[in-house]
Amino acid sequence: MNSNIWLLSFADSVAIATTLILAALGALFTERAGVLNLGIEGMLLTSAITSFLVADSTGSVWAGMLLGIVLGAVLAGIHALLTVVLRANQIVSGLALVIFGTGLANFLGKPAEGKTIKTTIEPLSFGPLSDIPGIGPVVFGQDPVTYAALLIAVVASWFLFRTRAGLEVRATGDDPATVDSQGLSVATIRIRYTLLGGALVGFGGAFHMLAQSAAWHLEATTNGVGWIALSLVVFAGWRPIRLIFGAILFGFTLQLPFTLQAEQITFIPSALMPMLPYLATLIALIALSRPSSRNILGAPKALGIPFVRDER
Amino acid sequence: MPAPFRIVFEQRAETPKYLSALVPLISVLAALVAGALFLTATGYSATDTYKNMLDDGFLTYRGITETLGLSTVLICTGIAAAFSFQMNLYNIGGEGQLYLGMIGGAWAGLALGPHLPSFVMIPLVLIIGSFAGAVWIFVPAFVRARLGTSEIVTTLLLTYVASSLLKHFINTPDSFFRAKNVAFPQGRNVADSAALSPIGDTRLYPTFFVVVALALFLYWLVKKTEFGYRIQVIADSPRAAHYAGVSANRTTMSVMLLSGALAGLGGATLIVGPFARLDQGITLLGYGYAGIVVAALARNNFAGIIVSGILFAGLRVGGEKLQISTDTPKHIGVMMQGAILLFALGGEAFRRYKIRAVRMKAVAQ
Numbered sequence: 288m289n290s291n292i293w294l295l296s297f298a299d300s301v302a303i304a305t306t307l308i309l310a311a312l313g314a315l316f317t318e319r320a321g322v323l324n325l326g327i328e329g330m331l332l333t334s335a336i337t338s339f340l341v342a343d344s345t346g347s348v349w350a351g352m353l354l355g356i357v358l359g360a361v362l363a364g365i366h367a368l369l370t371v372v373l374r375a376n377q378i379v380s381g382l383a384l385v386i387f388g389t390g391l392a393n394f395l396g397k398p399a400e401g402k403t404i405k406t407t408i409e410p411l412s413f414g415p416l417s418d419i420p421g422i423g424p425v426v427f428g429q430d431p432v433t434y435a436a437l438l439i440a441v442v443a444s445w446f447l448f449r450t451r452a453g454l455e456v457r458a459t460g461d462d463p464a465t466v467d468s469q470g471l472s473v474a475t476i477r478i479r480y481t482l483l484g485g486a487l488v489g490f491g492g493a494f495h496m497l498a499q500s501a502a503w504h505l506e507a508t509t510n511g512v513g514w515i516a517l518s519l520v521v522f523a524g525w526r527p528i529r530l531i532f533g534a535i536l537f538g539f540t541l542q543l544p545f546t547l548q549a550e551q552i553t554f555i556p557s558a559l560m561p562m563l564p565y566l567a568t569l570i571a572l573i574a575l576s577r578p579s580s581r582n583i584l585g586a587p588k589a590l591g592i593p594f595v596r597d598e599r
Numbered sequence: 600m601p602a603p604f605r606i607v608f609e610q611r612a613e614t615p616k617y618l619s620a621l622v623p624l625i626s627v628l629a630a631l632v633a634g635a636l637f638l639t640a641t642g643y644s645a646t647d648t649y650k651n652m653l654d655d656g657f658l659t660y661r662g663i664t665e666t667l668g669l670s671t672v673l674i675c676t677g678i679a680a681a682f683s684f685q686m687n688l689y690n691i692g693g694e695g696q697l698y699l700g701m702i703g704g705a706w707a708g709l710a711l712g713p714h715l716p717s718f719v720m721i722p723l724v725l726i727i728g729s730f731a732g733a734v735w736i737f738v739p740a741f742v743r744a745r746l747g748t749s750e751i752v753t754t755l756l757l758t759y760v761a762s763s764l765l766k767h768f769i770n771t772p773d774s775f776f777r778a779k780n781v782a783f784p785q786g787r788n789v790a791d792s793a794a795l796s797p798i799g800d801t802r803l804y805p806t807f808f809v810v811v812a813l814a815l816f817l818y819w820l821v822k823k824t825e826f827g828y829r830i831q832v833i834a835d836s837p838r839a840a841h842y843a844g845v846s847a848n849r850t851t852m853s854v855m856l857l858s859g860a861l862a863g864l865g866g867a868t869l870i871v872g873p874f875a876r877l878d879q880g881i882t883l884l885g886y887g888y889a890g891i892v893v894a895a896l897a898r899n900n901f902a903g904i905i906v907s908g909i910l911f912a913g914l915r916v917g918g919e920k921l922q923i924s925t926d927t928p929k930h931i932g933v934m935m936q937g938a939i940l941l942f943a944l945g946g947e948a949f950r951r952y953k954i955r956a957v958r959m960k961a962v963a964q
Contacts, residue, residue: 379684568756
C-alpha cells in the first residue's frame with residue numbers, strides 16, 4: 288500500500304471538508320434561529336458559478352469569492368422573505384430555491400461550460416514546516432480559506448454558547464414566544480441569521496469552485512454536497528466544534544472512492560463507490576435518531592415552525 | 600424614527616373562491632414578468648424566448664402532444680410528492696424512486712417479456728416498477744415511523760445511491776441490463792411485448808390516460824373515503840389521531856410506501872413508453888425533483904396536479920427547443936419552474952391572510 292496516496296488523500300479530505308464546514312455552518316446558524324433552509328444545494332451552485340464568472344472576468348479570486356458570498360445571502364434573503372415575512376412553508380420554499388438555484392447556475396454557466404479558471408486559491412506555504420514528512424502537508428499545506436473556515440467554526444461556537452447575542456439566537460430557535468415576550472423581534476433575528484447563514488453557504492460555494500473544481504461542469508459541480516452539509520448539521524447536533532470533526536469524517540468518505548481506485552482496491556465495483564458517502568451519512572443519521580441518542584442531539588425545538596404571535 | 604405604519608396579517612376565516620383561482624394565476628404571471636426582466640438584463644430577447652417556448656410547448660400539434668407525453672411522468676412524480684406532503688411527510692427522494700421504477704420495470708421487460716404476451720406484460724412492468732419504488736423508500740419510511748428519523752434527508756440521500764446503482768447496471772461489462780455488442784455502454788431494449796407504441800405519429804403514449812385516471816382516483820380517495828379522512832386527521836393533529844385510535848405509525852408507513860410506489864410507477868411508464876430500456880440519461884432530467892414543484896404549485900390537490908404537470912411539461916418542452924430556435928440557454932425552463940414556485944409561495948400569503956398596512960397609533964391602542 289502506498290502511504291503517500293493515503294496522506295495526499297487525507298489532505299484532500301480536509302479541502303472537501305472546508306466546503307462542508309462553511310455550508311454546514313451556514314445551515315447551523317439558520318437552523319439555530321429556527322429557520323430550516325433546504326436550499327443549500329441551489330445556493331452553493333449559484334455562488335459557485337457567480338464566483339467563477341467574476342474571478343474569470345476580473346482575474347481576481349477574491350472578487351469572485353466576495354460576489355459568491357453576496358449571492359448566497361441574496362438567495363437566503365428570498366427564503367427569509369417568503370418564510371419569515373410571508374410565513375410560507377419552509378420546506379417547500381427551500382426546495383424551490385434548490386430548483387431555482389440549479390436552473391439559474393446552469394443558465395449563467397452556459398457560456399463557461401468546460402472552461403478552466405486561470406487563477407485559483409493557492410495553498411499557503413509555511414516554508415520548511417509544510418515539508419515535514421507525514422503531518423506537514425496536512426497541517427501546514429492547506430489554503431487560507433480552510434484555516435479561515437476552522438477559525439469561523441471556533442468563533443461560531445464561542446458566539447453561540449458564550450455571548451448574549453448567541454443566547455438570543457438559540458432562544459429564538461427553541462422558544463420564540465419567550466424571546467418575543469422579552470421585547471425582541473423574532474422576525475428580525477430570524478432574518479438576520481438566515482442572511483448570515485446564506486453568506487456562509489455562498490462562501491462555501493465560492494471556495495468549492497475556486498479551490499477545488501476550478502472547471503465549471505454543467506450539472507455536476509457540487510454533486511449533492513449541499514445535502515450532505517444538511518445531514519452534517521444533524522450529525523453534529525447543531526454544535527460548531529463537533530461539526531468540524533464530522534466534516535473531516537464526511538470529507539474522507541467522499542474522497543475514499545478516488546483513493547481506493549488509485550490504490551486499485553477493487554472489492555467494490557467502481558460504479559458503486561460513489562454511493563459510499565451517501566450510505567455512510569444515511570446510516571449515521573439513522574443511528575443518531577435512536578431514542579437513546581436523541582437527547583444528546585438537541586435539535587432547536589421550534590425548527591421549521593413559523594412564529595405567529597397571535598396564536599399564543 | 601419608527602415606521603409610521605406596520606404590516607398586519609389577519610388570518611382569513613374562509614378563503615374566497617375567486618382568490619383560490621386568481622392567486623396561482625397571478626403568481627405564474629408575476630414569475631413570467633420577473634423572468635422577462637432577467638432575460639433582458641442578461642442580454643437575451645424575452646419576447647423571442649417566450650414566444651418560442653409557448654409555440655414549441657403548447658401551440659403546435661407536435662409541441663402539445665410532446666408536452667402531454669412528458670406530463671405523464673411529471674404527473675406521476677407530482678402525485679407521489681403530494682401524497683406524502685399532504686400528510687406533512689416530505690418524501691423528496693421521488694427522483695431515486697423513479698430510477699428504481701425504471702430498473703424494476705426494465706428487469707421485468709427483459710426477464711419476463713420474452714415469455715409473456717403484451718396484455719400481461721404492460722401491467723406487469725408498471726406493477727413491478729411501482730413495487731421497486733416502494734422498496735426504495737422502505738428504509739426511510741420504517742425509520743421515520745419507528746425512530747422519527749427525518750425522511751427529508753434520508754429519502755434525498757438514497758437518490759444519490761439509486762443513481763450510482765443505475766449507472767452500475769449500465770456500465771458493468773457483463774450486466775444483465777447492458778446491450779451486448781455495443782461499444783458504448785447503454786441499456787438493452789426490453790422485449791416488444793413490454794413496450795407500447797405511441798399514439799399516431801406523436802410522442803404521446805396511452806399511459807398518459809392511465810396516469811390522469813389515477814390522479815383523479817386519488818383525488819376521490821382523499822376527499823371521499825375513510826382512508827383519506829384518516830390521513831387528514833393525522834396531518835392536522837397527530838395527538839388527536841392517537842386518541843381516536845388511528846395508528847400514526849402504520850399510516851405513516853403506508854403513505855410513504857405508496858408515495859414511493861407512485862414515483863416508481865413514473866419510472867415504469869418510461870420503460871413501457873419513450874425509453875424502452877434502462878438509460879443513464881434519466882439522471883440528468885430531474886423528473887423526480889420536478890414532481891415536487893408540480894405538487895407544490897397545485898397545493899397537493901391531485902386534480903390540480905394534472906394541470907400543473909402539463910404546464911411544467913410545456914415549460915420544459917418549450918425550453919428544450921430554445922437552444923435550437925434561439926440562443927437562450929435551455930435552463931431558463933428549469934429556472935422558471937423554481938421562480939413560479941417561489942412566486943406561488945409568496946402569493947399563498949395573500950390567499951391565507953388579509954394583509955393590511957395600519958398606522959402605528961392604531962396598533963398601540
